Amino acid sequence: MHEDINIEDGGKNTLSVIVRGTGFLLLVIGLLVSLLTIREALKLYHEPERIERFALAIEKGSNIDKSLSSLRASAIADNRQDETAPATGKSVPESVHNPDNVRVSYFLSWIIVLLLLLLIARIGLAAIKTGGELALYDMQIKRFARMLIRGSGNAGKH
Numbered sequence: 001m002h003e004d005i006n007i008e009d010g011g012k013n014t015l016s017v018i019v020r021g022t023g024f025l026l027l028v029i030g031l032l033v034s035l036l037t038i039r040e041a042l043k044l045y046h047e048p049e050r051i052e053r054f055a056l057a058i059e060k061g062s063n064i065d066k067s068l069s070s071l072r073a074s075a076i077a078d079n080r081q082d083e084t085a086p087a088t089g090k091s092v093p094e095s096v097h098n099p100d101n102v103r104v105s106y107f108l109s110w111i112i113v114l115l116l117l118l119l120i121a122r123i124g125l126a127a128i129k130t131g132g133e134l135a136l137y138d139m140q141i142k143r144f145a146r147m148l149i150r151g152s153g154n155a156g157k158h
Contacts, residue, residue: 023134
């Protein structure tokens with residue numbers, strides 16, 4: 001019977017070490033992910049042209065800029081007809097209505113990248129929180145047990 005208690009204690013200790021080690025590893029991974037996310041956000045802040053690769057990938061996959069360019073061209077043509085109809089006969093300069101001035105894929109890529117950075121940061125913070133809780137698992141259990149003992153002691157006095 002005494003051997004069963006030793007085996008049970010050994011199993012609890014082994015499990016406790018595994019849980020705490022996993023928690024510590026998860027904590028370190030979460031910190032690393034969070035730091036890498038901050039670094040990437042700072043790189044995008046200092047070098048906004050890095051978003052171009054992502055914008056080109058979006059354009060290649062969706063052709064959103066090409067699709068919208070025909071709509072822009074027809075709207076520009078309608079505006080030119082309306083503006084040249086008055087007695088002045090002057091048209092608006094070509095540079096103002098150049099369809100290449102605005103690229104929707106560029107703005108869409110900024111939105112997607114920022115949302116992805118927020119998602120990755122949230123995952124990193126969740127890993128840090130969970131890892132910290134697992135690493136401090138024994139302390140939380142002991143504190144909870146003390147609270148239960150104090151509560152049961154107070155209940156017996158009343």
